[in-house]
Amino acid sequence: MIQIQDHKLVTDVNQFTFDATENHSGPFKDGLPDTIVIHYTAGASYGSSVNWLKDKRAKASAHLVVGRKGEVVQLVPFDTVAWHAGRSQWNDRTGLNKYSIGIEIANAGLLERRANGYYTSFGTKVPDEHVVIGQHKHGDIEQAWEAYTSEQITMVEALCVALMEAYPIKEIVGHDDIAPQRKKDPGPAFPLEAMRSRLLFSRNDDEVEGAGETEDTVPGIITASLLNIRREPNLQSPTISEPLRQGTRISQLQQHGKWIKVKVELEGWVRRNFVKLVER
Numbered sequence: 001m002i003q004i005q006d007h008k009l010v011t012d013v014n015q016f017t018f019d020a021t022e023n024h025s026g027p028f029k030d031g032l033p034d035t036i037v038i039h040y041t042a043g044a045s046y047g048s049s050v051n052w053l054k055d056k057r058a059k060a061s062a063h064l065v066v067g068r069k070g071e072v073v074q075l076v077p078f079d080t081v082a083w084h085a086g087r088s089q090w091n092d093r094t095g096l097n098k099y100s101i102g103i104e105i106a107n108a109g110l111l112e113r114r115a116n117g118y119y120t121s122f123g124t125k126v127p128d129e130h131v132v133i134g135q136h137k138h139g140d141i142e143q144a145w146e147a148y149t150s151e152q153i154t155m156v157e158a159l160c161v162a163l164m165e166a167y168p169i170k171e172i173v174g175h176d177d178i179a180p181q182r183k184k185d186p187g188p189a190f191p192l193e194a195m196r197s198r199l200l201f202s203r204n205d206d207e208v209e210g211a212g213e214t215e216d217t218v219p220g221i222i223t224a225s226l227l228n229i230r231r232e233p234n235l236q237s238p239t240i241s242e243p244l245r246q247g248t249r250i251s252q253l254q255q256h257g258k259w260i261k262v263k264v265e266l267e268g269w270v271r272r273n274f275v276k277l278v279e280r
Protein backbone atom coordinates (compact mmCIF):
# COMPACT_ATOMS: atom_id res chain seq x y z
CA MET A 1 0.00 0.00 0.00
CA ILE A 2 1.48 3.34 -1.08
CA GLN A 3 1.17 6.10 1.51
CA ILE A 4 1.40 9.85 1.10
CA GLN A 5 2.31 12.08 4.04
CA ASP A 6 2.94 15.83 3.92
CA HIS A 7 2.50 15.66 0.14
CA LYS A 8 5.32 13.15 -0.27
CA LEU A 9 5.42 9.41 -0.86
CA VAL A 10 6.40 7.70 2.37
CA THR A 11 9.90 6.69 1.42
CA ASP A 12 10.60 3.94 3.94
CA VAL A 13 8.94 1.69 1.38
CA ASN A 14 11.97 0.26 -0.45
CA GLN A 15 11.38 1.55 -3.96
CA PHE A 16 10.76 5.24 -3.19
CA THR A 17 13.19 8.11 -2.86
CA PHE A 18 12.79 11.88 -2.70
CA ASP A 19 15.28 13.99 -4.62
CA ALA A 20 14.26 17.65 -4.82
CA THR A 21 14.45 19.73 -7.98
CA GLU A 22 14.29 23.53 -8.04
CA ASN A 23 12.25 23.39 -11.24
CA HIS A 24 8.83 24.21 -9.81
CA SER A 25 6.38 27.05 -9.12
CA GLY A 26 4.40 27.77 -5.97
CA PRO A 27 1.59 25.82 -4.29
CA PHE A 28 -1.54 24.58 -6.07
CA LYS A 29 -4.74 26.54 -5.45
CA ASP A 30 -7.45 25.08 -3.21
CA GLY A 31 -9.14 21.96 -4.55
CA LEU A 32 -6.12 21.12 -6.72
CA PRO A 33 -4.44 19.07 -8.10
CA ASP A 34 -7.39 17.24 -9.64
CA THR A 35 -5.70 15.74 -12.69
CA ILE A 36 -2.84 13.31 -13.38
CA VAL A 37 -0.78 13.65 -16.56
CA ILE A 38 1.18 10.60 -17.79
CA HIS A 39 4.43 11.03 -19.76
CA TYR A 40 7.35 9.06 -21.11
CA THR A 41 10.83 10.48 -20.58
CA ALA A 42 12.26 9.70 -24.06
CA GLY A 43 15.60 9.89 -22.24
CA ALA A 44 18.70 7.75 -22.57
CA SER A 45 18.13 6.21 -19.13
CA TYR A 46 16.15 6.60 -15.92
CA GLY A 47 19.18 8.19 -14.20
CA SER A 48 19.90 10.67 -16.99
CA SER A 49 16.23 11.70 -17.10
CA VAL A 50 16.12 12.28 -13.34
CA ASN A 51 19.34 14.31 -13.51
CA TRP A 52 18.00 16.40 -16.39
CA LEU A 53 14.76 17.19 -14.52
CA LYS A 54 16.91 18.45 -11.63
CA ASP A 55 19.00 20.62 -13.94
CA LYS A 56 17.93 24.29 -14.07
CA ARG A 57 18.65 24.41 -17.80
CA ALA A 58 15.91 21.84 -18.39
CA LYS A 59 13.21 24.28 -17.22
CA ALA A 60 11.20 21.08 -16.75
CA SER A 61 10.29 18.70 -13.96
CA ALA A 62 7.67 16.20 -12.86
CA HIS A 63 6.37 15.09 -9.50
CA LEU A 64 7.38 11.47 -10.07
CA VAL A 65 9.68 9.46 -12.33
CA VAL A 66 9.12 5.70 -12.61
CA GLY A 67 12.08 3.55 -13.66
CA ARG A 68 12.06 0.33 -15.70
CA LYS A 69 12.03 -1.86 -12.57
CA GLY A 70 9.17 0.13 -11.03
CA GLU A 71 11.47 2.20 -8.85
CA VAL A 72 10.17 5.70 -8.11
CA VAL A 73 11.78 9.04 -7.37
CA GLN A 74 9.71 12.04 -6.30
CA LEU A 75 11.16 15.41 -7.39
CA VAL A 76 8.39 17.84 -6.36
CA PRO A 77 5.92 17.61 -3.42
CA PHE A 78 2.31 16.97 -4.48
CA ASP A 79 1.11 20.36 -3.17
CA THR A 80 3.51 22.21 -5.52
CA VAL A 81 3.20 23.01 -9.22
CA ALA A 82 5.77 21.12 -11.36
CA TRP A 83 6.72 21.86 -14.97
CA HIS A 84 5.75 18.87 -17.10
CA ALA A 85 2.76 19.86 -19.24
CA GLY A 86 3.98 22.98 -21.07
CA ARG A 87 1.60 24.60 -23.51
CA SER A 88 -1.48 22.45 -23.08
CA GLN A 89 -5.25 22.38 -23.04
CA TRP A 90 -7.88 20.00 -21.70
CA ASN A 91 -11.57 20.86 -21.94
CA ASP A 92 -11.86 24.52 -20.92
CA ARG A 93 -8.48 24.73 -19.17
CA THR A 94 -5.11 25.76 -20.53
CA GLY A 95 -1.69 25.39 -18.93
CA LEU A 96 -2.29 22.06 -17.16
CA ASN A 97 0.73 22.39 -14.86
CA LYS A 98 -1.34 24.39 -12.39
CA TYR A 99 -3.97 21.66 -12.16
CA SER A 100 -2.04 18.43 -12.34
CA ILE A 101 0.41 15.89 -10.99
CA GLY A 102 2.98 14.82 -13.60
CA ILE A 103 4.23 11.23 -13.75
CA GLU A 104 7.18 10.55 -16.07
CA ILE A 105 7.83 6.92 -17.02
CA ALA A 106 11.33 5.94 -18.17
CA ASN A 107 10.73 4.87 -21.75
CA ALA A 108 12.42 5.66 -25.07
CA GLY A 109 9.13 6.37 -26.82
CA LEU A 110 9.10 6.34 -30.61
CA LEU A 111 11.77 4.07 -32.11
CA GLU A 112 13.59 4.21 -35.39
CA ARG A 113 13.64 1.21 -37.69
CA ARG A 114 16.99 0.24 -39.17
CA ALA A 115 18.08 -2.72 -41.28
CA ASN A 116 18.83 -4.93 -38.26
CA GLY A 117 16.18 -3.83 -35.78
CA TYR A 118 14.81 -0.92 -33.78
CA TYR A 119 16.79 1.89 -32.16
CA THR A 120 16.12 4.70 -29.70
CA SER A 121 16.82 8.32 -30.65
CA PHE A 122 20.06 7.87 -28.66
CA GLY A 123 21.18 5.10 -31.00
CA THR A 124 20.65 2.24 -28.54
CA LYS A 125 19.29 -0.99 -30.02
CA VAL A 126 16.03 -2.15 -28.44
CA PRO A 127 15.51 -5.93 -28.27
CA ASP A 128 12.58 -7.05 -30.44
CA GLU A 129 10.66 -8.32 -27.42
CA HIS A 130 10.65 -4.75 -26.02
CA VAL A 131 9.20 -3.27 -29.21
CA VAL A 132 5.48 -2.55 -29.59
CA ILE A 133 4.12 -1.83 -33.07
CA GLY A 134 1.12 0.43 -32.80
CA GLN A 135 -0.70 3.37 -34.24
CA HIS A 136 -0.79 6.53 -32.16
CA LYS A 137 -4.32 7.71 -31.41
CA HIS A 138 -3.56 10.92 -33.28
CA GLY A 139 -1.55 9.24 -36.03
CA ASP A 140 -2.45 7.37 -39.19
CA ILE A 141 0.46 4.93 -39.53
CA GLU A 142 1.81 2.10 -37.43
CA GLN A 143 5.11 2.90 -35.74
CA ALA A 144 7.48 1.19 -33.33
CA TRP A 145 7.52 2.15 -29.64
CA GLU A 146 9.48 0.89 -26.67
CA ALA A 147 7.33 -1.35 -24.44
CA TYR A 148 6.68 -0.32 -20.86
CA THR A 149 7.59 -2.98 -18.29
CA SER A 150 4.81 -4.65 -16.31
CA GLU A 151 6.50 -3.27 -13.17
CA GLN A 152 6.05 0.25 -14.53
CA ILE A 153 2.42 -0.26 -15.48
CA THR A 154 1.60 -1.80 -12.11
CA MET A 155 3.45 0.96 -10.25
CA VAL A 156 1.84 3.82 -12.20
CA GLU A 157 -1.60 2.41 -11.46
CA ALA A 158 -0.77 2.00 -7.76
CA LEU A 159 0.55 5.58 -7.65
CA CYS A 160 -2.67 6.83 -9.26
CA VAL A 161 -4.74 4.92 -6.68
CA ALA A 162 -2.73 6.51 -3.83
CA LEU A 163 -3.01 9.99 -5.40
CA MET A 164 -6.76 9.55 -5.84
CA GLU A 165 -7.09 8.80 -2.13
CA ALA A 166 -5.09 11.89 -1.17
CA TYR A 167 -6.33 14.42 -3.76
CA PRO A 168 -9.64 15.05 -5.59
CA ILE A 169 -8.36 13.49 -8.82
CA LYS A 170 -11.09 13.33 -11.45
CA GLU A 171 -9.08 12.98 -14.64
CA ILE A 172 -6.07 10.98 -15.86
CA VAL A 173 -4.73 12.05 -19.24
CA GLY A 174 -1.70 11.56 -21.44
CA HIS A 175 0.59 14.41 -22.44
CA ASP A 176 -0.61 13.57 -25.97
CA ASP A 177 -4.19 14.32 -24.88
CA ILE A 178 -3.42 17.82 -23.59
CA ALA A 179 -0.81 18.77 -26.22
CA PRO A 180 -1.80 16.69 -29.26
CA GLN A 181 0.08 18.84 -31.78
CA ARG A 182 3.40 18.65 -29.96
CA LYS A 183 3.48 15.46 -27.93
CA LYS A 184 3.22 11.70 -28.45
CA ASP A 185 3.73 10.49 -24.85
CA PRO A 186 2.82 8.12 -23.32
CA GLY A 187 1.81 6.72 -26.74
CA PRO A 188 0.13 3.49 -27.80
CA ALA A 189 2.43 1.20 -25.78
CA PHE A 190 0.90 2.48 -22.52
CA PRO A 191 -2.54 1.09 -21.55
CA LEU A 192 -3.92 4.49 -20.54
CA GLU A 193 -7.53 3.91 -21.57
CA ALA A 194 -7.77 0.65 -19.65
CA MET A 195 -6.24 2.31 -16.59
CA ARG A 196 -8.56 5.30 -16.87
CA SER A 197 -11.65 3.16 -16.99
CA ARG A 198 -10.51 0.98 -14.10
CA LEU A 199 -9.61 3.94 -11.91
CA LEU A 200 -12.09 6.66 -12.84
CA PHE A 201 -15.22 4.75 -13.72
CA SER A 202 -15.23 2.07 -11.03
CA ARG A 203 -15.24 4.24 -7.91
CA ASN A 204 -18.90 3.85 -7.00
CA ASP A 205 -18.89 0.08 -6.85
CA ASP A 206 -19.89 0.07 -3.20
CA GLU A 207 -23.17 1.76 -4.09
CA VAL A 208 -24.21 -1.08 -6.34
CA GLU A 209 -23.12 -3.90 -4.04
CA GLY A 210 -24.84 -7.10 -5.03
CA ALA A 211 -26.52 -5.57 -8.05
CA GLY A 212 -26.63 -7.50 -11.29
CA GLU A 213 -25.63 -10.90 -9.89
CA THR A 214 -26.05 -13.52 -12.57
CA GLU A 215 -25.09 -17.12 -13.10
CA ASP A 216 -25.28 -17.01 -16.87
CA THR A 217 -22.09 -17.71 -18.80
CA VAL A 218 -21.58 -15.07 -21.48
CA PRO A 219 -18.64 -15.12 -23.91
CA GLY A 220 -16.56 -11.96 -24.34
CA ILE A 221 -13.29 -10.59 -25.59
CA ILE A 222 -10.79 -8.25 -23.86
CA THR A 223 -10.73 -4.83 -25.54
CA ALA A 224 -8.15 -3.09 -23.30
CA SER A 225 -4.53 -3.53 -24.35
CA LEU A 226 -3.75 -4.95 -20.90
CA LEU A 227 -6.36 -5.70 -18.24
CA ASN A 228 -5.61 -6.69 -14.65
CA ILE A 229 -7.42 -9.78 -13.39
CA ARG A 230 -8.02 -9.69 -9.63
CA ARG A 231 -9.00 -12.10 -6.89
CA GLU A 232 -11.88 -9.89 -5.65
CA PRO A 233 -14.01 -7.22 -7.40
CA ASN A 234 -12.10 -4.18 -6.14
CA LEU A 235 -8.99 -2.23 -7.13
CA GLN A 236 -7.14 -3.04 -3.91
CA SER A 237 -7.43 -6.78 -4.45
CA PRO A 238 -4.24 -8.52 -5.64
CA THR A 239 -3.99 -9.63 -9.25
CA ILE A 240 -3.96 -13.39 -9.83
CA SER A 241 -1.83 -13.50 -12.98
CA GLU A 242 -0.17 -11.32 -15.58
CA PRO A 243 -2.66 -8.84 -17.08
CA LEU A 244 -4.93 -10.24 -19.81
CA ARG A 245 -4.03 -9.05 -23.29
CA GLN A 246 -6.26 -7.49 -25.91
CA GLY A 247 -8.13 -10.14 -27.86
CA THR A 248 -8.11 -12.74 -25.05
CA ARG A 249 -11.37 -14.71 -25.05
CA ILE A 250 -13.21 -14.99 -21.75
CA SER A 251 -16.49 -16.32 -20.38
CA GLN A 252 -18.39 -14.18 -17.93
CA LEU A 253 -19.38 -16.31 -14.95
CA GLN A 254 -20.84 -13.67 -12.62
CA GLN A 255 -21.49 -9.96 -12.45
CA HIS A 256 -20.98 -7.82 -9.37
CA GLY A 257 -21.71 -4.14 -9.83
CA LYS A 258 -19.24 -2.85 -12.41
CA TRP A 259 -17.10 -5.98 -12.18
CA ILE A 260 -17.53 -9.33 -13.84
CA LYS A 261 -15.97 -12.63 -12.84
CA VAL A 262 -14.42 -14.26 -15.89
CA LYS A 263 -12.93 -17.56 -16.89
CA VAL A 264 -10.10 -17.18 -19.38
CA GLU A 265 -10.42 -19.35 -22.46
CA LEU A 266 -7.11 -20.33 -23.93
CA GLU A 267 -6.31 -23.11 -26.37
CA GLY A 268 -2.85 -24.07 -27.55
CA TRP A 269 -0.13 -26.69 -27.50
CA VAL A 270 2.23 -27.25 -24.56
CA ARG A 271 5.00 -29.81 -23.98
CA ARG A 272 3.52 -32.96 -22.48
CA ASN A 273 6.33 -33.70 -20.00
CA PHE A 274 5.61 -30.47 -18.10
CA VAL A 275 1.97 -31.34 -17.41
CA LYS A 276 0.52 -33.73 -14.84
CA LEU A 277 -2.80 -35.03 -16.09
CA VAL A 278 -5.37 -35.61 -13.36
CA GLU A 279 -7.86 -38.47 -13.71
CA ARG A 280 -11.43 -37.80 -12.93
Ligand SMILES: [Zn+2]
Pocket residue numbers: 038039040084175183185
Ligand atom coordinates in the same frame (compact mmCIF):
# COMPACT_ATOMS: atom_id res chain seq x y z
ZN1 LIG B 1 5.44 14.58 -21.67
